[in-house]
Amino acid sequence: MAPEQPGKAKTSKAPPKTVAEFTILPLTLPTLSGLPEQCKDPKHYIYVKPHMPSVPTITDERSLFVANVPIDATETNIRTLFADKLGGSRVERVEFDAAIPAQTMHKRWKTDKAEKKDNEQRGKKRKRNEEALVAEGVIEDEDSALPSIWPGELRRSGSGAIVVFVDKSSARGAMKEIQRAVKESRSIHWKSGDAALGIERYKSHNTLTYPTPSSLQSSLNAYLTQFNALETLRNKHRKHARSVPDEDGFITVTRGGRAGPARLEDAEKKKAELEDRKKKNAVKDDFYRFQNREKRKEVEMGLRRRFEEDRKRVERMREGRGRVRPER
């Protein structure tokens, strides 16, 4: 390891205990075989503070913000961590900010357009009440979602999480317990717990990648039903938007009526046709003398410009590889 890595002598000098508003909680990692000498006695550091987002939500008071969670953190093993090692506070849920595979990405309209409401989704990305406002597809429910192809999620290295406790006092208790643990330099062990790791993780991924046709089919059916319902809703919205002027008196132009590729192609064809006709009828561009003169000037300017460009290019090349010199 790098020389500045704390050796035996240095480890006695304890790492800092707080930074900014965060309390630094060292976690002792399990010792594993097959690792080099330097990696004995591994410690992982998480940074904890009460959750105080810039846009407050109702769960803030009973939440802690944890930064630098281990990559194999799951709701279960965080829950166990607090329950068993840190005073037994009860965790309601954990919201991670990065997952592998990433959370499903639904395209959305800009949030300031519609009123927002809190739902089970965390933080800024709140699910809109009206599902119709998802830009495409639908938000799948259990039936319509495709079967998961990974046995569990992992975290990005150095990502954070919000731990929501059952009530305000549990959250405070947990925070205090953490501070105490840090003060006493208690060693707290991290356990992977139920996270799916190792060969099993990948083997099961290889199996999960190929779900049974029947399960696929049923999820498809559910999805398409959901989608059709939503599409009807959306069409209604569009129709509404087409007919009702907004507060400034404008009517929003929206998609609707005849849909499908045919329309677009027609439009493009027409456009090309129009351009053709325009060209035919227009005055030819070598008709007047000034046109010729300007054209010549343009050509010359073009030559000039290109020469300048080329010169710069050659200069850059010279910088890149030194002087032009025949290879030996």
Added chain:
Amino acid sequence: MAPPATKRRKLEHSDEEEEIEIDAVEEDGVDGSDVSMNGADEPDDDEKIDLEEDNDESEGEDLEQDEKLAPAVKAAPTPKPFKRPAASIQDGVYTSETFKSNMFKLQVDDLLDQARLKYGRKEASAENAMRTLKSIMEQIPGRDALSIPEAEQALKTSGVAVPFPHPSPSKDTQYKLQYERPASINATGSYPLKLATRSDDRFSIDLVVTMPKSVLQDKDYLNHRYFYKRAYYLACLAAGIKQSKEHKFKLSYELLNGNQLQPILVIRPSGDGGADDFSNSRCDIHILVALPESAFPQNKLRPTSNCVRQKQNEDESTQKAAIATPFYNSSLQSDANVTAYLKLLHATASKTDAFKDACILGRIWLKQRGLGSRMRKGGFGNFEWAVVMALLLQPNAGVGTQALSPGYSSYQLFKATLQFLVRHDLSKKPFTFQAHGITIPKNEVGPVLFDGPRGQNVLFKMTHWSHSRLQLEAKTTVDMLSDSVFDQFDATFILKTELMTYKYDSLLEIPLSVLHLDAVTEGYEQALRDTCRKINNALSHALTDRITAISFTLPDEEDWTIITQQPKQKGSKRLLISFATDPANANRTVDHGPSAENKQEAASYRKFWGEKSELRRFKDGSILESVVWSAKDGGATVIEQIVLYTLKHQLGAQVAEQAKFSGDQFAGIVAAGRIQGQSGVTPFLPIMNAFTAMEKDIRDLEELPLQLRHLRAADPQLRYTSVEPPSAGHCPAPVVMQFEGSGRWPDDLCAIQRTKIAFLLRISELLLKAKPDYSARVGLENPSQPAQNQAFLDITSAGGFTFRIRIYHDREVTLFERQLKDSTLDAASRESAASSLALYKREFVQSPLHSQVLQTLSTRFPALSPSIRLMKRWFASHLLSPHFAPELIELLVVRTFLQPHPWSLPSTATTGFLRTLAWTSRWDWRNVPLIVDFSPTFSNNPAELEDTISRGMKSEDLERVQTRFEAWRRIDPAMNRVVLFAATNLDEEGTTWSDKSKPEKVVAARLTALAKTATHAVRAEEDRLLKHINDAKDTLTTTLSPESLFSANLKEYDIVVHINAKHVQKSAKKRESEVQFKNLEIQQAGRKDSSSTPVPLLFAQELLDIYGDSILWFWDPETLDKIVGLWNPVVTGQRSWKIKPGWNSEPIKKKTCEKEKSKDVDIKVNKVAVINEIKRLGGDLIKGIEVKA
């Protein structure tokens, strides 16, 4: 008359001319100080003009002539050749016609500035030495006429041997040898003409000493008499210089251009730092002995005359039958014409502005092609180049219209000279210049360019093979220069072309000792020439169209001390013959000869081939003499068999035994790397057949929901470019399926993806019903992006080949683009739309297109597929593969094939691979995009293909790509997103395969470094080989084994994760060897686990996701026995506290200010915890992890 500016220029010219004439032409009595030719000690050009105003008048006539020729001269006067003013706009705009392009012109200017000799302080010391030498030589006392033995003896006492040419003079000759003060001593050659170029080797300055007429007799041109006198004269000069006490020089003899008739004296600096030491000029002074002009009658020395009489038949009657001695005559003439040519060149240079520059370009061109004036280098060098060009510039050159005009730019002169060389096959049809009434006999020795006024064949030192090599090089260069799109400057001047490893495919090494050259009477050099000619004839006759070029590399000659006669050549030297093969014909096993009925030809055919020739009856009923070669795998290649057989049959068994043949050394690295038969794609036939069969089976399905339009391959395995030819149990090969258009698709991306799943389920159901021996299953992908493709269908054929079908719906692109433009979407959504669109275009549009192109190119260029596979193996073995899209590597190799300049098309895997490597090592990707032009074969617009004129990219297309590239560099100058830029005429975006830092800048730099190392190793190997042919005692123990380029060094990596052997992938070969029975293999193959992604690969990919850019991961996708990582120093360096640095951090106290505890906390990567994490994630998959100490 011309405006004053032109006048002024002319004045200067006349001034220079005058100066040279003083030195070069003045017959006698020049005092020592004038030997220096102009240049260094000149005070100032302008001053000179004033001083020598009167010369103007005397040159009046010349001037008149000049003015007539001048009008076309381009308006960029260059008064001081080596201080060219910075290129101005005017200069550039007007030169776009006279030069290839602005870029070309600017680079040529740069090159000329670099190459010209500065004639500065360094050279002054050499000029001093020349003056000293001149005064010494003028003071050497004359020697009385002595008979040959006496003369030899006299010189021996002063420790100097006479370098008599072969055959040595007999002791009883009647004539006497004599020394008298030289008629003149002048500098000649390129130095005084200001044509010399700077190079890394030492250059030489020629000092020509003209013998006085008094020592010669009229008949001296006969029977080597002149050459004996010349040798004696030279020896006397050597003795005189040696005896001069106050000056010290190192003296040795050498042969002028390797012509044994013309020994010369080489003066080297003593190196003692004394007054005469000219070491810092880095040059040698050559003392040549020349004949005074018109010493002998011209007509006696025509190429048709005989000047070496046979001893026994000196009487008149037999003289008519005497064989002409053109080589002897030309050698003699070349001694007489030294001054004449100097005059010619100087006159041309003063008439034609660009002549000197064109000469310098020619010199560079020749040097890069390994051609030189020395006979062993081909006999066509700087002098010949300049003379040919000068002759072509003369009015009435006899090439119909004047070949070259004095108004040409240096580039035009250069190109036109090459064109002349290409157009005229001087070997077959001699070219005569102003030589009326002179017939040139048909000779077998070499090409003829007869210069009438000077009565000499300029090319007399050339041989057939060197001439055909020259022509081939000229042709390639002319082709290159006619390329209207790409500027071929580098290929023309910068690249060293004559590299055996890049240019040729096979090498044959013959020790000179087995050729018994000493036994022959005509002398060693002549014997060597004859033998080479014989070998050349035999091999070219035997190999016919299998080879495109054959080249001889002869060991260098050495100079020898003036104390002895020329020592015998060491027998340990070797002859190297290189072949460039034509891949389409090289491996043909049967050669058809003449029909049996044609008795005469059949007999000669039989005579040539000996017992190998047999009479065969062919399918079409013809009965022909033919030769059959075996094409066993692993055995000698057909070429090797032919070469060795021919040597044995034509030159003796001993020669064949001692000869060493090598070729295509790297091909063994990949399976089936050697091209077999006529194509390089044979090993891929099984999977291609399986694919065709599957396509047919799917098309035959009747109840498909929509009509099938295309089923297109989109994978290296289906375009002949995967490292291992796929065998049962390989990774699934992606295929893109497209249906006929339909209005019934939903108009929503997510819904489209679900509809595709429904289609796939349906197809799989139908296919399994119709053809139960397939197995098929639908798999899922991209779980977090519902708008991207969600599912694929893996179909495994009975033979074990698996194809991964994805459905292509062309409406998606419109939907993605609409989302991109939709300002009502939030930023994250639009970003997602952008990356989805890029993925979509890559997977469904570019990849199938690229595959199709590669399929066609691979069948067109047999060596392409093995070269690509070799290159990919190289990337993989250096663990770079995960960072480079396979398509990007393929484009690198394809470039080598589509723009092979300055070489011809690669015809083996080795040349294709090594040239790609060399190009990669030179690729300045920061400033230069990779542009591949497929268009002779493929185009976006099918109409263009019909129209032959518009084939190829146009310069506008190139301009567009270049602009795009420059835009990227402007947007992202730090190259965080796009590092390599690779565009084709089909994909002008240039970032399809390299967007999102694939590779990152560090990795690209590593690629360059690795390629450089490999290229250096290859060059070092080549140098070693050249040394080896010069002296075999230096045994080739340290040869470069091909494998050594393919071994990675793990020491440089921070983390090495060893994968448990149980889970390491087995290579295809091992897979096969484990299965003993074919039927078992078939049963095992395919079916269950075969087509799933290997576990270590999934692990490696997850590491990428987890650690993002904080750790760079490398692995070899073929073996995956280890995954190695490098901490990204830019990202993971110690820094001040931050909540989300994007990596696992460890807090440390900042040492400096411990008072404010809370604020001063730094973080750095918690390496221990990361290693622990990796092990936790990998579990049993990991055998162990090593960390760099």
